[in-house]
Amino acid sequence: MRFRDLVRLSLDSAVRARMRSIMLLLAMSIGVAAVIALTSLGEGARRYVADEFQALGTRMIIVIPGRSETGGVSPGMLSGETPRDLTLSDALAVQRLPGVQRVAPLVIGSAPASVGALEREAPVMGSSSELMPVHGFVLARGDFLPPGDLSRDTAVAVIGNNIARELFPGREAIGGNLRIGDRRFRVIGVLADQGRMIGMDSQELIIVPVSAAQALFNTESLFRLLIQAHTRDDMTRVRDATIEVIKLRHQGEEDVTVITQDALLSTFDRIFTALTLTLAGIASISLAVAGVLIMNVMLVSVSQRTSEVGLLKAIGATRRQITALFLTEAILLSVAGAIAGLAVGYGVDWIVGNIYPSLPLNPPVWAVVMALVVAILSGVIFGLMPARRAARLDPVAALAGRR
């Protein structure tokens, strides 16, 4: 039998049994669509988190005061020592290290901000002019913190869009006076709507010079030190040098935790990849169910077409040809179902993508390939048994419609 004839005959049989074929297509397409949609979600979540990290700034090294030991007990804990503060002078020392492009100290707190009778609680971030390039903040209007001596306590503030709207309703915030805690600041800039950064909403933020924040919260210690390396290749060197210099300044005690963006990112990457794989596994159960359904429906089809099989045998069809006819039909149906499922899956992605534009929804290539391969394989595996049953029918009994 010629391949084209084989496909034509099988297709004809599938098209003629419309209801049966529609049910099979439905089952298979739901399975494939589930794999596509769920892995897209997992992959989307992964990419979303990766983008958030990108928003944190590139080539970034973060210094956190205190040593987080993951194994064993640190000597400091036994001797009852507390970690030393991370200070502005540590920041200045790191600034001088080779490979370091920028250093932005961070002091974070929350304080009441008021203009006249309007008052609200707002997160306050103390930093330097370097914060803008390191963190990737964008200004809507006005200026960012002025560059200069970190220890100079200038009374200026850059505020988020929402703060500007709420505290300066109907008028320009820039040039206005703002009271934070018991200190007065002049507003010099407004941040653009940039969405959320990790844990911080730039629209709800007040940024002041680091020494002003230290005075405000009455602290010498920094919450974080953000370091930007010149190039990606400098990252390791800068990280090691940073640990070294701070250790030296803290009487030989390694009492800071230094994390690179890459390390964080790869951890999250692993977590989300595992999540996506799990989702794919769950979704492929529905593919297996669809496969079992194919087997069932094909078995029914074989018994309905018993006398047809008998006739085929009478006019000289071999077992192999009859197997091929039924198997091709099952495979055609599962391939068509897989293609329909791809369309539905991508359709779901498109719709969800329009509702939540910030979630990048695209199925990973391996998931698409896997869904198609599993769909077609289940057509082959679950189609084989009914096809062989058809091929083994006794021609005399089959012609009489008996099995």
Add this chain to the structure above:
Amino acid sequence: MIDLQNICRHFQMGDQEVRALDQIDVRIESGEYVSIMGPSGSGKSTLLNVLGLLDRPTAGTYILDGRETTSLDDEELAHTRARKIGFIFQSFHLIPRLTAFENVELPLVLAGVAPEVRRPRVQELLASLSLESRARHRPNELSGGQRQRVAIARAMVMQPAVLLADEPTGNLDHISGAEVLAAIEGLNAKGITLLVVTHDAEVAQRARRHIRMRDGRVVEDAT
């Protein structure tokens, strides 16, 4: 042409052995026109199935066209059926989703004959059976007589040496039945070996040789 020697076909029914064919010895020469008659259960259908290579005899030798067939495997049997034997059934056995043309074409498709070779051959056959206007119709749009003529065309399309007809007029009225018989007798006149199994004495009388069966044995073989 056909040489049956001591053919037996036994079935096991519960603990009882049924001898559907019991030591049959029949020789049929090329171009003969044979009717096989007998009451229900006499073994005539089983004989036809054995002759058509659909059923294997329990014992005995069947030589078709000079070749011993009882030792052939399934694959070889299928090929022999395709090339040497044409079947016509009481209930036509057309595939309902295929057109008359496609039903006739089916044996050629299975044999892997190229479309450009198949098409003229099928068209010619349909024309010779006055079916050219019905080629694009499906079986449910055809009359009984037309359906059986489509089945004859399908049986003939591989140009077999033997045509086996199992009650070919059983589901037809008198006029359609006569048409169908005329068609297959026309083929016999051109040289094909024709075997007709029937209940109908009038149909059986038209053959040149009459085999009568009872309880799995040939009780009469007359010309």
